[in-house]
Amino acid sequence: MDDGSISLNSPGDAKSEDVNVKKNVVAMNGRKVHEVTPFVGERLSIVAHVRQGYAQIPELIREQLLGMGMRMPSSEAIDYHKSRLYNKAYVMYRC
Secondary structure (H helix, E strand, O other): OOOOOOOOOOHHHOOOOOOOOOOEEEEEOOOOOOOOOOOOOOOOOOOOOOOHHHHHOOHHHHHHHHHOOOOOOOHHHHHHHHHHHOOOOEEEEEO
């Protein structure tokens, strides 16, 4: 478990775990040390960030974003996913 003391220059020195993402979706905690091993083929990564203060977005801007098709997460959804990643590097979702 990355407690913040792992060197980002040589994360391979830390205890690690290979995660097969070929047929799975993985939500990972980007605040934990991670790296990618060599692979052959294509890979799709979707990176999402939610700012802590997103709930304070002014209504006019919120309406503009919604009008462009952006979806706003509910506080409950954010709390749920944060709780699943609490003290974990990743959570596997089976497809």
